[in-house]
Amino acid sequence: MENYYRNTWIEIDLDNIKHNINEIKEKCSKDKYLFAVIKGDAYGHGLKQVSDIVVESSADGCAVATLDEALLVKKYHKDLKTLVLGIIPDEQYQTACDNDITLTIATKESAQLLASLNLNKELLIHIKVNTGMNRIGFIDIDEIKEAITILEQNKKINIEGIFTHFATAEDYDKEDYLMMQLNRFKEVVTNLNYDFKYIHCTNSASLLKLHEHIDFTTANRCGIVLYCALEDKVLYQYDIKPTFKLKSKIAQVQVYEKGKKIGYSIRYTTEKDNEIIATIPIGYADGFARAHTLSKVKVKEQYGTIVGSICMDQLMIRFDDMVHINDEVILIDGYDKELNVFTRCKQAQTITHEIFTRFGNRVPKLYYKNKELVEIDNALLKK
Numbered sequence: 274m275e276n277y278y279r280n281t282w283i284e285i286d287l288d289n290i291k292h293n294i295n296e297i298k299e300k301c302s303k304d305k306y307l308f309a310v311i312k313g314d315a316y317g318h319g320l321k322q323v324s325d326i327v328v329e330s331s332a333d334g335c336a337v338a339t340l341d342e343a344l345l346v347k348k349y350h351k352d353l354k355t356l357v358l359g360i361i362p363d364e365q366y367q368t369a370c371d372n373d374i375t376l377t378i379a380t381k382e383s384a385q386l387l388a389s390l391n392l393n394k395e396l397l398i399h400i401k402v403n404t405g406m407n408r409i410g411f412i413d414i415d416e417i418k419e420a421i422t423i424l425e426q427n428k429k430i431n432i433e434g435i436f437t438h439f440a441t442a443e444d445y446d447k448e449d450y451l452m453m454q455l456n457r458f459k460e461v462v463t464n465l466n467y468d469f470k471y472i473h474c475t476n477s478a479s480l481l482k483l484h485e486h487i488d489f490t491t492a493n494r495c496g497i498v499l500y501c502a503l504e505d506k507v508l509y510q511y512d513i514k515p516t517f518k519l520k521s522k523i524a525q526v527q528v529y530e531k532g533k534k535i536g537y538s539i540r541y542t543t544e545k546d547n548e549i550i551a552t553i554p555i556g557y558a559d560g561f562a563r564a565h566t567l568s569k570v571k572v573k574e575q576y577g578t579i580v581g582s583i584c585m586d587q588l589m590i591r592f593d594d595m596v597h598i599n600d601e602v603i604l605i606d607g608y609d610k611e612l613n614v615f616t617r618c619k620q621a622q623t624i625t626h627e628i629f630t631r632f633g634n635r636v637p638k639l640y641y642k643n644k645e646l647v648e649i650d651n652a653l654l655k656k
């Protein structure tokens with residue numbers, strides 16, 4: 274097993290990811306295909322390791338954002354259906370085709386280019402429809418029809434899917450917009466009257482909310498719920514388990530008198546004599562944002578408070594009771610309300626997706642199956 278040389282790490286529970294995929298498939302996508310979204314390094318959980326789990330799970334395929342991500346998945350799982358949700362550079366179409374990667378087509382120009390290629394095997398594509406997200410995709414039905422006619426001229430191209438993406442699936446106060454997009458997508462699909470194998474529009478929030486009400490689709494995509502980080506009022510109906518913990522160990526402990534200044538810009542001053550301040554080796558360069566200052570962390574049963582400015586590589590914590598060098602410190606834990614990713618994202622005024630994807634190469638990932646450590650990924654040392 275690989276090693277790591279700094280006392281800060283992420284623990285990923287692979288069993289819980291698999292359980293969550295199976296739960297969503299069973300409860301929300303039983304009669305439809307399910308694509309597990311594993312872009313952004315599987316929402317910070319590790320693309321390779323999560324793709325292994327997708328293969329073991331009841332999902333029917335995976336979706337990523339870029340061709341590089343798709344190539345990594347295919348390197349390990351040649352037969353795992355892999356859809357690239359984003360636009361790839363024109364000159365990479367042949368690479369996608371060679372590796373049996375399913376592409377998204379969002380413009381007539383790219384359809385023309387694709388159709389002109391001398392492909393040596395079947396290329397699978399999904400058409401992206403812009404129904405209101407206004408990011409990528411066709412807007413006009415006639416333009417989609419023209420693109421289909423163009424693509425059909427190349428017998429190696431298989432237009433097997435069509436999809437859209439919702440802008441407000443998580444916003445309960447913007448449901449009208451969600452329904453407008455859904456209705457528009459239905460209108461496009463009905464009007465095209467084309468025999469697509471995969472018709473899909475949901476992400477996690479819309480899948481949980483709407484799966485019983487969408488009858489014209491054949492597939493679903495979901496990401497964040499698989500990592501137990503969708504905050505939604507319907508979530509209690511599902512058995513979704515935490516997948517991600519962030520931990521560190523105390524590197525130094527000091528007991529200071531009242532009035533001691535702590536850290537950059539001396540933003541914290543000890544409030545009483547005998548104040549216990551511990552330092553741990555994690556900082557904003559690891560993905561733990563400065564916005565988490567004054568938030569809680571936990572050592573054994575005791576919560577401490579992060580004080581002063583969070584540094585690039587270290588941060589300081591105030592404790593009431595004595596702690597010791599090498600004590601384990603928990604910073605993110607889905608089982609703990611103070612430390613879960615929802616609390617962390619309120620502190621940082623962001624969304625859970627961003628909390629997970631911020632952790633870079635410098636934080637090794639430890640993978641667990643059946644509560645046993647099965648793999649250590651120390652990406653920094655692979656460079």
Ligand SMILES: Cc1ncc(COP(=O)(O)O)c(C=O)c1O
Nearest residue numbers: 310358438476477494495496497
């Ligand atoms: C096109 C597309 N589909 C699906 C998803 C998955 O969304 P979620 O993680 O909310 O399930 C995303 C995520 O951003 C996306 O961009």
